[in-house]
Amino acid sequence: MNLFNGTAATAARQNAPVTCRPHCAACCIAPSISSPIPGMPGGKPAGVRCIQLDNHSRCRLFGQPERPPVCVSLRPGPDLCGSDTQDALAILTRLETATRPQARTHG
Numbered sequence: 001m002n003l004f005n006g007t008a009a010t011a012a013r014q015n016a017p018v019t020c021r022p023h024c025a026a027c028c029i030a031p032s033i034s035s036p037i038p039g040m041p042g043g044k045p046a047g048v049r050c051i052q053l054d055n056h057s058r059c060r061l062f063g064q065p066e067r068p069p070v071c072v073s074l075r076p077g078p079d080l081c082g083s084d085t086q087d088a089l090a091i092l093t094r095l096e097t098a099t100r101p102q103a104r105t106h107g
């Protein structure tokens, strides 16, 4: 995944921390994740719901060593999470597109 290492995500981490919004899961859907996830050995494409999300949109791997480091390192922040889930999905989709390798080579 490019998103969680990107400038915007860094900026988000530097903002005052906010609590992860219950049942949001936008950052488990919109971004791609390049590292293996149990059940998704090739990682997760952008816009695809992670297989480890349960029916309440919570991570089944929370607190477990199998949870990808990129997920562990993510910190909620206003620049990332927006005002609601739809807002977060839009922000994260924009960031995902902006941090694609081909986008960077032209930017």
Ligand code: SF4
Residues within 6 Å of the ligand: 019, 020, 021, 024, 025, 026, 027, 028, 075, 076, 077, 080, 081, 088
């Ligand atoms: S986008 Fe923010 S609020 Fe939504 S699941 Fe991710 S960290 Fe939580």
Ligand code: SF4
Residues within 6 Å of the ligand: 027, 028, 029, 033, 037, 050, 051, 052, 053, 058, 059, 060, 061, 062, 067, 068, 071
């Ligand atoms: S492993 Fe957990 S935190 Fe990471 S994308 Fe999947 S559901 Fe979300």
